[in-house]
Amino acid sequence: MxxxxxxxxxxxxxxxxxxxxxxxxxxxxxRPEYVLEAEFARQRWLAGASETTFQVAGHRWAAVQAGPADAPLVLLVHGFTGSKENWLPMTRELARGHRVLAVDLPGWGDSERLAGGDYGPSAQAARLAEFIAALPQSPQLVVGHSMGGQIVGLMAARNPGIAPRLVLMSAAGVRFDENAFASAVLAGENPFQVTNRAELKRYLGIVFAEPPFVPWPASAALVSRRRADAEFEQRVLDGIGRGPEAFALEEELGAITAPSLLLWCRDDRVIDASAADVFAAGLRDSRTVLLNGCGHMPMMAQPRQVADTLAGFLR
CATH class of the missing domain: 1.20.5 (Single alpha-helices involved in coiled-coils or other helix-helix interfaces)
Incomplete structure (x- = not known):
């Protein structure tokens, strides 16, 4: 018994x-989306981050925040097809001594997208300036990655003094040694297009030197999101990569007064590292850091090294 x-x-x-x-x-x-959201929640928990929203420039902005409330504020701006979650691995490191705020730009991620809205680089730069002006705490460092770097650069050029220091990370907006990605963009294609799992694998191979494995069903959720955004992505890419605004930042670099850090990976297959030389030639005050062993996503591939570099530059 x-x-x-x-x-x-x-x-x-x-x-x-x-x-x-x-x-x-x-x-x-x-609902594979639930699995993806659970993974983002896990990453927020590891980073000690929480979700928040703002209503600025006619849009609802979604963001994640972490770190001591009285510490210097670092504002993080994602790139093309990116999101606030891209910064979570690095936030886990940086938030130990800094207040970190990562946003979804209007039109992207969980932020609001208005039908017929202009989400090109100039319009986004103006919105970002409004966003910073509305913050209760002024950022001591504004970091822009890829398209986000182009937007941050235009904002700084057109609003001198808006941020004490800038980081342009793998930033778009200038000419560079043409690679396969640039050739495809100039030909009217979207090399980042993801409408199926094979294209997701190709996309990860472009942006990472060592592509991460994305298990099902998270991969299915990512494909679903990107498929729904395909038309929007194409319109935005027309503006940032091949339209009349594509290289406006290159012409305005001399107007940026803030000391700037140019942070690149040597193996970037999207924005070739030669772009850093163009930025350095046009900026008044800059320094360049080139990392080894990573691609277009240094904050995800080498989060601790990038966090240490940002903290050192801020000091």
Missing amino acids: SRRRSARPAWWLRAGAAGLAVAGLGVAVA
Whole structure:
């Protein structure tokens, strides 16, 4: 009798675990987005970050924040097809001594997108200037990655003194030694297009020197998001990569007064590292840091090294 009683809890535990597994699989199949959101929640927890929103420049902005409230504020701006979540691995390191705020630009991620809205670089630069002006704490450092670097640069050129220091990370907006990515953009293509899992794998191979493995069903959720944004991405890419505003920043670099850090990976297959030389030639006050062993996403590939570099530049 005693053996039967001791066996019953184990049976129920096994049955319960199996039931949870089946239920979890059902959720994953029906709503893969839930799995992706759970992963983002896990990353926020690891970074000690929380979600927040702002209503500025006619849009609702979604953001994540972390770090001591009285520490110097670092504002992070993502790139083309990116999001605030791109910064979470680095936020885990940087937020130990800084207040970190990573935003989804209007039109992207969880921020508001208005039908017929202009989400080109100049319009976004103007919105970002309004956003910074509305913050209760002025950022001591504004970091822009890729398209975000182009937007941050235009904002700084047109609003002198808006930020004490800038970081332009793998930034767009200037000419560079043409690579396969640039050739495709100039030909009217979107090399970042993702409408299926094969294109997701190709995309990751472009932006990472060592592409991460994205398991199902998170991969299905990412593909679904990117497929829904395909038309929007194409319109934005027309503006940042090949329209009349594509190289406006290059012409305005001399108007940027803030000391600027140019941060690149040597193996960037999107914005070739030769772009850093163009920025350095046009800026009044800049320094360049080139990292080894990473591609277009240094803040994800080498979060600790990038966080240390930003903290050192801010000091």
